[in-house]
Amino acid sequence: MSRNDELLRAAENIRQNAYAPYSSYKVGAAILADNGKVYCGCNVENAAYPEGVCAEASAISVMVADGGRQIMAIAIAGPKGEQVTPCGGCRQKIREFANAETSITTGDGRDFNLDDLLPVSFGPENLK
Numbered sequence: 624m625s626r627n628d629e630l631l632r633a634a635e636n637i638r639q640n641a642y643a644p645y646s647s648y649k650v651g652a653a654i655l656a657d658n659g660k661v662y663c664g665c666n667v668e669n670a671a672y673p674e675g676v677c678a679e680a681s682a683i684s685v686m687v688a689d690g691g692r693q694i695m696a697i698a699i700a701g702p703k704g705e706q707v708t709p710c711g712g713c714r715q716k717i718r719e720f721a722n723a724e725t726s727i728t729t730g731d732g733r734d735f736n737l738d739d740l741l742p743v744s745f746g747p748e749n750l751k
């Protein structure tokens with residue numbers, strides 16, 4: 624099993640814990656960080672809809688809280704086999720800790736890199 628396949632399995636597993644009582648659209652995300660650890664997150668909806676958190680943002684928070692600072696690869700799993708790509712906000716959140724070549728695997732097993740999904744992006748180096 625490839626690294627990206629393993630990440631997708633981890634994303635599918637954590638997806639089971641998603642809290643999505645309003646949309647019923649459960650999503651899981653798994654990040655391989657530069658420290659070799661895998662960090663997982665799921666979407667957490669809220670009765671005040673805008674306060675919900677995406678799976679990718681959840682996984683990034685877990686990574687940062689544990690000291691991780693670089694996303695080497697990320698996988699995102701939604702309903703079985705569907706191609707779930709990160710929302711626009713999450714593409715930018717991933718960008719903060721990734722580079723143009725960072726691998727993003729979607730639920731149907733397709734691999735993109737960040738530049739495919741967020742070309743000509745704005746990142747930390749723009750503020751130096």
Ligand SMILES: [Zn+2]
Nearest residue numbers: 677710712713
């Ligand atoms: Zn998102």
